[in-house]
Amino acid sequence: MENLKAYIESGVLELYVLGDLSPQEALQVQELASQHQEIRNELAAIEDALEKYAMQNAVQPAAFVETKLFEKLGIGADEETEPVLIPSLPQETKIVQLENHSGKVKTLRYALVACIALLLMSTAALFITYSKLTDAHDQIASLNLDKQKFAGVVSKLEYSNQGLNNLVQMNESKEWATIKMKGQAISPQAKMNVYWNKKNKNVLINYLAMDLPKADAQHEYQLWAMVNGKPVSLGVFGKTDSTSKEALLKMQAIQDAQAFAVxxxxxxxxxxxxxEKLTVMGGV
Structure with a gap:
C-alpha cells in the first residue's frame, strides 16, 4: 500500500494523462489502474483538474483557424452540418398552489366603498358650507347697503336740521338781513334767499332756502352784489342739490349793497x- 501511494505521488499518472509516457510506461499504468481503484480515481481526478484548468485559461482562436480546420477535415465553410437532436427529458410539471385572497379582496372592497361614501359626504358638507357662506356674504352685503342708506338718511336729516336751525337763528337775529330773490325771465319759478350781516358784512347762502334749476356739468351759479349800479362778484356756488356737509355756505363779504342777483x-x-342767464334777483 505504501508503494502504491508513492507511485501515485511520483507524477507518473499526470504524465500519462498528458500523453508524455512511452508506450511501455503507459501500458504499465493501464495494468495498475485495472488492478487498483485508487489509481483509477486519481486518473479521473487528474483529468477533471486538467479540464477545468483548460476551460479557465481557454483562448479564443482566430477566425482563420476555423477555415483551416474545415479545410483539413474536407468540409466547406458554407456547408451546413446536420444538427444533432438531443432528446429532452420530460420534466415534471410543478403545480404552484395559489393562496386564497378572497378575504383580503373583500376587505379592500369594503374599504373602497367606505372611502367613496366618505368622499361623497365630504363633498356634500362642503357644498352646504359654501351655500351657507354665500348666503351669509349676501346678507352682510345687504346689511352694509342698508347701513349706507341709513347713514345717508341720517346725514340728510342732520343737514336739513342744521339748515333749519340756522334759518331760525338768522331770522330771529336783528343783525341778519334776509334778502329774498325771485325768479327772472329764464326761470320764473326759481327763488333763493341771501343772508347779509349788517354788523360784520358777512354774506351767507343756505341750500335749504333756495330753489334753482339744476345746472349742467359745464356751468355753476355765481352770486353778485349790486353796488351803486355796478355788479360785484361774491363767489360761485354749486348746484341746488349740493352734497356739501354744511347747509350754509359763506360767500365774500360786502360793505354795501343795494341788491343781490344770481x-x-x-x-x-x-x-x-x-x-341772459340772470336767474334770481332781489333788493335789500
Missing part, C-alpha cells in the same frame, strides 16, 4: 355777469 356762468365764474 346768474348761471361757466365753471369758475365770470368777470361780468351774463345777463
Amino acid at each position: 346768474t348761471l356762468e361757466p365753471m369758475g365764474g365770470s368777470a361780468n355777469p351774463t345777463m
Whole structure:
C-alpha cells in the first residue's frame, strides 16, 4: 500500500494523462489502474483538474483557424452540418398552489366603498358650507347697503336740521338781513334767499332756502352784489342739490349793497355777469 501511494505521488499518472509516457510506461499504468481503484480515481481526478484548468485559461482562436480546420477535415465553410437532436427529458410539471385572497379582496372592497361614501359626504358638507357662506356674504352685503342708506338718511336729516336751525337763528337775529330773490325771465319759478350781516358784512347762502334749476356739468351759479349800479362778484356756488356737509355756505363779504342777483356762468365764474342767464334777483 505504501508503494502504491508513492507511485501515485511520483507524477507518473499526470504524465500519462498528458500523453508524455512511452508506450511501455503507459501500458504499465493501464495494468495498475485495472488492478487498483485508487489509481483509477486519481486518473479521473487528474483529468477533471486538467479540464477545468483548460476551460479557465481557454483562448479564443482566430477566425482563420476555423477555415483551416474545415479545410483539413474536407468540409466547406458554407456547408451546413446536420444538427444533432438531443432528446429532452420530460420534466415534471410543478403545480404552484395559489393562496386564497378572497378575504383580503373583500376587505379592500369594503374599504373602497367606505372611502367613496366618505368622499361623497365630504363633498356634500362642503357644498352646504359654501351655500351657507354665500348666503351669509349676501346678507352682510345687504346689511352694509342698508347701513349706507341709513347713514345717508341720517346725514340728510342732520343737514336739513342744521339748515333749519340756522334759518331760525338768522331770522330771529336783528343783525341778519334776509334778502329774498325771485325768479327772472329764464326761470320764473326759481327763488333763493341771501343772508347779509349788517354788523360784520358777512354774506351767507343756505341750500335749504333756495330753489334753482339744476345746472349742467359745464356751468355753476355765481352770486353778485349790486353796488351803486355796478355788479360785484361774491363767489360761485354749486348746484341746488349740493352734497356739501354744511347747509350754509359763506360767500365774500360786502360793505354795501343795494341788491343781490344770481346768474348761471361757466365753471369758475365770470368777470361780468351774463345777463341772459340772470336767474334770481332781489333788493335789500
